[in-house]
Amino acid sequence: MRIAIGGAGIAGLAAAAFLARAGHRVCVYDKAPQAAPVGSGLIVQPTGQAVLHALAVGHDLIARGARLDRLDGRTEDGRRILDVRYDALGSDIFGVAIHRAALFGILYKAAANAGAEIQQRRAVIGADLENRRFVFADGEKSEPCDLLIDALGLRTPFVERNNCGLSYGALWGNAPFPVSQGFSANALSQRYRDANVSAGLMPIGTMMEGEQTQAAFFWTLGAKHYDAWLMTPLHRWKDKVLKLWPEAAPALDHFIDHEQFVFATYAHHTAAAPVEGRLVHIGDSWHAASPQLGQGANMALLDAWALSKALERHEDVDAALAAFVETRRNHVKLYQAISWLFTPVYQSDSKILPALRDKLAEPLSRFWFMPKLLAAMVAGTLGRPLKELQ
Numbered sequence: 001m002r003i004a005i006g007g008a009g010i011a012g013l014a015a016a017a018f019l020a021r022a023g024h025r026v027c028v029y030d031k032a033p034q035a036a037p038v039g040s041g042l043i044v045q046p047t048g049q050a051v052l053h054a055l056a057v058g059h060d061l062i063a064r065g066a067r068l069d070r071l072d073g074r075t076e077d078g079r080r081i082l083d084v085r086y087d088a089l090g091s092d093i094f095g096v097a098i099h100r101a102a103l104f105g106i107l108y109k110a111a112a113n114a115g116a117e118i119q120q121r122r123a124v125i126g127a128d129l130e131n132r133r134f135v136f137a138d139g140e141k142s143e144p145c146d147l148l149i150d151a152l153g154l155r156t157p158f159v160e161r162n163n164c165g166l167s168y169g170a171l172w173g174n175a176p177f178p179v180s181q182g183f184s185a186n187a188l189s190q191r192y193r194d195a196n197v198s199a200g201l202m203p204i205g206t207m208m209e210g211e212q213t214q215a216a217f218f219w220t221l222g223a224k225h226y227d228a229w230l231m232t233p234l235h236r237w238k239d240k241v242l243k244l245w246p247e248a249a250p251a252l253d254h255f256i257d258h259e260q261f262v263f264a265t266y267a268h269h270t271a272a273a274p275v276e277g278r279l280v281h282i283g284d285s286w287h288a289a290s291p292q293l294g295q296g297a298n299m300a301l302l303d304a305w306a307l308s309k310a311l312e313r314h315e316d317v318d319a320a321l322a323a324f325v326e327t328r329r330n331h332v333k334l335y336q337a338i339s340w341l342f343t344p345v346y347q348s349d350s351k352i353l354p355a356l357r358d359k360l361a362e363p364l365s366r367f368w369f370m371p372k373l374l375a376a377m378v379a380g381t382l383g384r385p386l387k388e389l390q
Contacts, residue, residue: 001025001146001317004134006124008035011283011300012151013107017055018308020114028116029134029142031123035108039100039262040172041204041216042291043068043188046086046093047380048298050390051305052106060106065098066185066203066213071378073190076244081361082190088375095294095379097188099174099204099214103297125157132278147317148279149307151300154267156285158276164269166290168196168347169226170218173261175254177203177215182247185213191245195346195354196220199245217251220347226263234258266290268343270336274329275321282307287332289339292346298380299335303328305389331385338377 001024005012008030020026044052044061052058073082086093112118123137127148134142150158183189183201190200198220203213219241221229229237238252255261270287274280283300306327314320345353364370376382 001311002143003027003147003149004029004132004142004145005149005151006134006156007151007153007285008032008108008118009151009153009283009300010103010107010297011153011285011304012149013104013111014051014055014301014304015149015151015282015307016111016116016118017107017114018304019311020111020116021055022308022312024311026111026114026116027142028111028118029122029124029136030118030120031137033121035118035120036101036104039264040174040218041097041099041202042103042297043202043294044096044098044103044301045294045298045378045380046089046095047385048301049096050386051298051301054305054390055110057106057110061096061098061103064102064106064207065096065205068095068097068186068188068203070184070187071190072184072187073192075358076191076193079358079362081192081358083365084374084378085371086375086379088371089379089381093375093379097202097204097216099207099216102205102207124152127158127279129277129279146278150279150281150285151283153284154269154288156281158279159269159271159281159285161267161269161288164267164288165223166266166268166343166347167222167224167349168220169223169263169265170291171221171229171261171263172216172218173255174204174214175217175251177213178250179213183215191248192346192354192358193244195344195348195350195357196222197244198346199241199248201248201251215251217248217255221263223265230258264291268336268340270332274325278317278321280307280321280324287336289336290343290347292342293335293339293378293380295335295339295380299332302331302380302385302389309389327388328385331383334383335380338382 005028071084126135132145188202192198282303310320310324
C-alpha cells in the first residue's frame with residue numbers, strides 16, 4: 001500500500017519503520033525545516049522496549065539510555081512516599097531513561113533504513129479524505145494514498161480539543177549527572193511539597209559514545225506562571241529549588257540561562273473516533289495525557305506496532321483498522337483513567353490530595369500486593385497490552 005504519515009515524532013517514525021519494513025510505500029511529512037526532537041528525557045518502559053526489540057533496535061536503546069531500577073519520591077523532609085521497584089515484576093524488568101534526541105535518532109534511522117521517505121517543511125493542516133491526501137500549509141497536497149496516519153500529536157488539526165489543557169506543566173533541562181553527590185545512577189529521584197512544587201532528577205544516558213552520563217532535571221510550574229519565571233533572575237529561582245532540595249545543587253550549577261530549559265505543557269484528552277474512514281490517529285493524536293505515569297512515548301510505540309500488526313493480519317484495510325482499535329482500546333482507556341486519577345495528586349493546587357498522599361502512601365505500600373501493582377502500573381503492563389502483539 002501507499003501510506004502517508006503526518007508527523008515525524010515517536011509515533012510517526014515508529015509506524016514508518018514498521019510499515020516500510022513490511023513492504024509498504026511510506027512517506028512521512030513533518031513541518032520542521034530539519035528533523036529534530038523537542039524536549040528532554042523520557043522513560044522507555046518494558047512495553048516500549050518490547051516494541052523497539054521488535055524493530056531490532058533494542059540494543060541501541062540499551063547502549064544509549066540509562067537503566068532505571070527504581071522511582072524514588074520523597075517529601076521535603078526526606079520521607080519516602082513513592083517507592084516503585086521494577087524488580088517486583090521480575091529480576092530482568094527495568095526501565096530505560098533516554099534523551100528524546102537519542103530515541104528520535106534511533107527511530108529516524110530505523111525508518112530511513114527500512115525505506116521510508118521523510119519530507120521536511122511539510123506542515124499538515126488538513127486532509128482531503130475522499131482522495132486520501134494530506135493538505136499542507138502552502139496549499140499543496142500529498143499524493144493519493146491507501147491510508148493516512150495522523151501522528152501529529154496533541155495539536156493535530158484533525159481532533160477538536162477544547163479546554164483540555166492542564167494547569168501545570170514542567171521546566172526541563174539537561175545537565176551532567178552528579179554521580180558523586182549521592183544520587184543513584186539507576187533511579188529517578190523526586191522531591192515534593194504539596195502538589196504544586198516538585199523537582200526531579202533522572203539519568204538519561206549519553207548522546208554520544210564516550211560522553212559523560214547526562215541527567216534530565218525537571219521542575220513543576222503552572223502554565224500561567226511561565227512568563228513570570230522568564231522574567232525572574234535565574235539565581236532567585238535556584239534558591240527556591242534548593243530550599244526544597246539542597247542536594248540538587250550540583251545539577252543546578254550547570255544552568256546559567258533560562259534558554260537552557262524547555263517548558264512542556266500537558267493536556268488530557270482522548271479522541272472520540274480513533275479512525276475516520278482511512279485516517280487513523282495514533283499516539284497523542286488519539287490519547288493525550290499528563291506525563292505522571294511516563295506512558296506517552298510507550299503508548300505511541302504500542303500504537304505503531306499494533307497498527308502494523310493489524311495491517312499484516314488483515315488484507316482488508318477497514319478490517320485492519322477496526323482490529324487495531326480493538327487491540328489498543330482497553331489499554332488506552334485504562335491508562336487514560338489512571339492518569340486522570342493521579343495527575344491532581346502530583347500536579348494541582350489541591351491541598352487535601354497531597355496531604356492524603358503524604359500520609360497514606362507509605363503505609364499503603366506495605367500491603368503485599370502493592371509493590372507489584374505499582375511496578376506494573378509504571379511499567380505499562382496493566383491490561384497486558386503485549387499479549388496480542390508478540
